[in-house]
Amino acid sequence: MNTTKILVPVDFTEVSDLAVEHAIAFAKRTDAEINLLHVIDKKLTVIGKTSDYDNRLLAQDIVEKLQDIAYNIETRKGLKAEIIAIPGNIFDTINSVASEIDANFVFMGTHGLKGWQHLRGSNALRVIYHSPVPFILSTGKGPSETPFKKIVFPIDIRIESAQKTNWAIYFAKFFGSEVHIIYPDVADKYLHRKVQQNLAFVKKVLSKNAVPFTVTESDKDHNSLADETNRLAAEISADLIMIMIYPAKGAGEFFLTPDQQKVIENKAHIPVICINPSNLFLLQTILAIEE
Numbered sequence: 001m002n003t004t005k006i007l008v009p010v011d012f013t014e015v016s017d018l019a020v021e022h023a024i025a026f027a028k029r030t031d032a033e034i035n036l037l038h039v040i041d042k043k044l045t046v047i048g049k050t051s052d053y054d055n056r057l058l059a060q061d062i063v064e065k066l067q068d069i070a071y072n073i074e075t076r077k078g079l080k081a082e083i084i085a086i087p088g089n090i091f092d093t094i095n096s097v098a099s100e101i102d103a104n105f106v107f108m109g110t111h112g113l114k115g116w117q118h119l120r121g122s123n124a125l126r127v128i129y130h131s132p133v134p135f136i137l138s139t140g141k142g143p144s145e146t147p148f149k150k151i152v153f154p155i156d157i158r159i160e161s162a163q164k165t166n167w168a169i170y171f172a173k174f175f176g177s178e179v180h181i182i183y184p185d186v187a188d189k190y191l192h193r194k195v196q197q198n199l200a201f202v203k204k205v206l207s208k209n210a211v212p213f214t215v216t217e218s219d220k221d222h223n224s225l226a227d228e229t230n231r232l233a234a235e236i237s238a239d240l241i242m243i244m245i246y247p248a249k250g251a252g253e254f255f256l257t258p259d260q261q262k263v264i265e266n267k268a269h270i271p272v273i274c275i276n277p278s279n280l281f282l283l284q285t286i287l288a289i290e291e
Contacts, residue, residue: 004032007103007133009039009094012065018142019109020069022271024077025143026107026136029174033080034073036066037097040087059085091127099132106135110264128245134167134275136240141269144239148175152233152241152270153213154225154263155183155198157191160244162198164275165205168242172211177240179206179213182232184225226259234268241272 008023010016023034040062062085070081084097098106128135148171155161171177183199186192199215206213218228233241243263264272 002102004030004105005035005101005103006032006105006107007035007037007094007098007101008107009090010036010066010069011038013109015109015138015140017109018140019107019138020073021142022136022138022147023107024073024079025147026105027079028077029147032104033082034070035082035084035097035101035103036069037084037086037094038062038066039090039093040085041089094127095131103133105133106131107138108135109138128274129276131274131276134273136271136273137264138271139265139269141271144237146175146239148177148239150236150238150240151177151179152229152236152238153179153181153202154229154241154243155181155195155202156225157186157194157198158244158246159198160246160277162201163277164242164244165202167273167275169206169209169211171240172209177211179211180216180232180236180238181213182216182218182225182229184218184228224259224262226262229263230266230268233266233270238268238270241266241270243272243274245274245276 004027006023006027008020010020020034020036023032026032027034040059063083066083066085070083073079073081084101086093086097088096094106094108097103151168151171153164153168168177168179172179181199181202183195186195203213203215216228216232218225229241229243232238241263243260245260260274264274266272
């Protein structure tokens with residue numbers, strides 16, 4: 001089995017530090033390699049009176065900060081860590097580096113989508129939707145003593161919402177995770193049947209792989225499945241919410257749906273793993289899953 005690699009964009013803020021902590025918790029169980037990435041804003045090297053000498057000092061300071069974090073990871077946590085500091089823009093550099101190093105996950109700290117500098121609205125989804133690997137977003141809370149133990153797993157009428165099941169099994173393999181399925185109460189008979197088909201598929205695959213799970217039907221009096229997903233996650237003190245990212249109909253390729261944003265910005269600050277349809281086949285290169 002190839003070494004699992006984690007990419008962690010680092011900007012030396014508190015939420016960035018928390019993302020590193022989540023990555024460490026993940027790496028301890030999976031023996032993954034942590035790659036710390038700092039994207040140096042290209043504007044810093046071309047705007048104003050900044051000299052080449054000043055730029056070298058800036059780069060040196062960034063590298064030294066990354067080295068300090070990597071040293072702590074290696075000496076105190078006993079894990080392997082690498083550092084990467086390159087000029088670029090956050091839209092393209094994160095995903096290009098993830099591809100270049102064959103990363104399996106990106107762990108990223110945020111202040112919520114509205115707080116991402118240069119990452120607002122459709123641009124936020126642009127980074128995630130084109131990611132070659134799943135994004136795990138954390139917004140303000142570190143890992144629990146039993147990281148990734150409780151996973152909330154919303155499913156809807158789309159088949160992709162069920163196809164992410166293998167990723168839940170992956171976490172169960174390493175973290176002994178229990179999966180808490182939640183699905184919407186749909187009045188339309190055709191849509192209800194599609195939801196039930198997805199639910200049956202998920203239950204079958206989880207059972208076959210001996211992954212414990214619960215099933216909750218969302219409250220029809222609430223506004224959305226996202227509301228109920230967040231409520232359930234907070235109620236059980238979940239460690240992770242697993243969602244699919246895909247475009248909304250008629251909204252443009254990179255439109256961030258209100259439900260996606262609502263889950264990512266959940267008030268309980270529970271990390272969210274965002275999987276796009278292109279990630280569904282990636283797992284087969286990491287772990288053999290029985291369906």
